[in-house]
């Protein structure tokens with residue numbers, strides 16, 4: 001599986017293009033559909049599915065056009081459907097943890113509320129796409145509508161239990177960096193460390 005990061009828009013958003021052979025998945029396609037379409041075309045990639053890590057506008061913006069062009073419905077956790085502002089006919093809502101197989105990709109969806117109520121992380125092979133839940137050295141904001149600081153701590157604790165060599169790909173490249181791995185975050189991320197330290201209280 002090849003993972004390509006497309007940094008798009010003025011907010012350092014990271015869209016991820018996963019390819020295996022000609023099969024492709026997109027995670028959080030937003031901002032620049034022309035660039036995304038061009039990239040798919042250049043690679044000869046067949047877009048099989050689209051996933052949103054959560055419904056914030058900067059992760060879904062302009063994606064309706066792409067979804068309609070490819071006749072796809074984007075997977076989104078049901079609690080973030082309204083937040084996305086997208087029409088229901090381009091969405092495929094689901095409820096909580098899921099295992100979804102699409103072509104060569106096995107996608108394990110881990111609900112990680114905290115930043116938003118319907119926020120999820122997508123575990124695919126040895127990678128986890130964390131949206132705005134986990135960033136290298138930080139976590140997402142928990143002061144927004146439908147945020148929940150307690151849920152965020154629990155979600156960080158959940159992520160800390162993934163295999164330590166799991167590669168982390170976050171929803172923004174704040175500070176120029178969007179990737180890390182679970183072992184490094186477990187050892188150095190102050191928010192994850194605090195969640196681990198308070199495991200008994202949190203769970």
Ligand SMILES: [Zn+2]
Nearest residue numbers: 054056115132
């Ligand atoms: Zn967000």
